Amino acid sequence: MLEAGREVLAETGSGQFANLDCPLIPSVAQLAKRCDLLIVFGGDGTMLRAGRELDGASTPIMGINLGGLGFLTAASSDDVIPALSRVLSGDFSIEARPLLKVTYSADKSAKSRAINDVVISRGAVPRLIELDVFVDGEELTRYRCDGLIISSPTGSTAYSLAAGGAIVSPNAEVFTVTPICPHTLSNRSVILNLSSTIVVRAASKKPETIVSTDGETFRSLAEGQEVVIVRSRRSVHLVRLSGTSFFKTLRQKLNWSGSSV
Secondary structure (H helix, E strand, O other): OOOOOOOEEHHHHHHHHEEEEEEEEEOOOHHOOOOOOOEEEOOOHHHHHHHHHHOOOOOOOEEEEOOOOOOOOOHHHHHHHHHHHHHHOEEEEEEEEEEEEEEHHHHHHHHEOOOOEEEEOOOOOOOOEEEEEEEEEEEEEEEOOOEEEEOOOHHHHHHHHHHHOOOOOOOOOOOEEEEHHHHOOOOOEEEOOOOOOOOOOEOOOOOOOEEEEEOOOEEEEOOEEEEEEEEEEEEEEEEEEOOHHHHHHHHHHHOOOOOEE
């Protein structure tokens, strides 16, 4: 980047860890406000953290995969130099991915956001919990299950997929609501419009009910307390190199094969 005449900045913790000789910025949010492009080295977990820490900035993120699947990344670590060259030459596009906004009935001031999913699940006790779910004010059902995953289109290839949820194109304007180990066999993944308001009420005294966003932040729900999930006004913007696609990524990351692949 320096050879191309571009200024390079780094978040303080990452810059010190990598021993980078460049100006260091205290936070990702502050860094994003001073950059045209945010380059993130790591896997999907690192991308999720960076996306949440942007604090509403529209700075595009280019992920370089150092982890496992890397669904959200643009290139592997082996291809970092040619990938950056393509970006500098304009050979890329930017995808806007919706964020989910989460609020809590017990604390109106508490808010969190997720790129992938919101998971309402039991704690460490191996017992089913009961969850009442409402969509736009209408009751959907009461789930007796280990938990419930409300995922964005981006999150459909994460925990929801492992729980039997559908794979959703990132361009689809939908939520996926997927129960984890439901006691009722007819409880299956449900697709909802992304403009819906989803309310999940804890209906169990025991065991403890936990809410997590992107597997990072955690909060307890007592019996009768609710969590509300809606589409956020904010989006995260991901860099995609020309010639790549969601379906090509599926074939590569999930090792799909066939006569036409």
